[in-house]
Amino acid sequence: MPGLRVVLAEDAVLLREGLVGLLERFGHKVVAAVGDAEALLSAAATHRPDIVVADVRMPPDYSDEGVRAALKLRETQPDLAILILSQYVEQTYAAELLDAGHGSGVGYLLKDRIGDVREFVDALENVADGRTVIDPDVVRQLLNRHRTPLARLTPREHEVLGLIAEGRSNAAIARRLVVTEAAVSKHIASILTKLDLPPAEDDHRRVLAVLAYLRS
Template sequence: MRVVIAEDAVLLREGLAGLLERFGHTVAASVGDADALVAAVAEHRPDAVVTDVRMPPNFTDEGLRAALALRRSHPAPAVLVLSQYVEQTYAAELLESGDSAGVGYLLKDRIGDVREFVDALDRVAASGTVVDPEVVRQLLRRRRDPLARLTPREQQVLGLIAEGRANASIARELVVTEAAVAKHIAGIFTKLDLPPESDGHRRVLAVLAYLQG
């Protein structure tokens, strides 16, 4: 199996490469950021990708967003996310993309045996799905709590809406443009399942969801 590894911590990246080669796999490339991951997959067309979530330059969700972009490519590689974090905003979307090629999401500190990791990658490469139970628990909590779907910035914007702030005031508070505020608010409405036909009341309904949360 040909694998591309994306991990910003160089010791872990090289350790993963050595481990996979020891089990008979070929590491076509090992890279340290999301852009390099996308480029490596385009160049090498691997069978599987192992990627972290948080990578340069912002260390937020670059790796996971790159994985989603790769899942939309043709052919889509199998993807195994290996991270310390459950990035809920995109994790569910990634796991729901597992119909054509395998997908998995494992937490680094919950892997107790190297064979467990290699077996998980083999199952993902064979079009299977492997998900850490803790990832499942966090995603289920997210579905029960609509506010958990929001990014930290969207939660911040919603909090300011709850204070009665207009878009211009929110923009000044966060030192962003009003267009950026409007984009965040549109995201809030979408993630809280507030339909456009309730446009006159969506800010109120969003605030109610915030207060209930």
């Protein structure tokens, strides 16, 4: 899915330029690259991009401007896809982002993931496509919270659940675990039953159901 129009907000100049180069290499177009939240809001309003990629912490206060700007953007443009990058990830911010626009077209990743360039660009394209991508680090926190019912899952099912929550499709999970897609479907059916979740055909709805369960 090349040719996405991207607005990028990152205050560290070297990283910002590097990201522009990286995205353009994969055929996407960075229509604006800015360094603070105010500029992000106005660039997103002017350029109407397909996706906004933003750092959490930016001038002037260096706290959580990126998240707040993203939430504000979602209010006015509910279909705008948003990928938030951060030096650390916490379930608190993940919850706020997922609540904005029912969690569709939202991504929240550690900046470390940029190094795995292909996976990073995949994640970005998935978010632009309306999917949800949550960093494995947050998923681990969420899995920690619900240990009692999750204890009923087999280790393999546990692994599959983690991958679902990260927003991966059946095919991607099958590739990752080196099993057939049919085996993955069977695991998923078993997980949904054990957690009392309604069966969902669509990959993405399933991700949202699992995330909703983990956050409850």
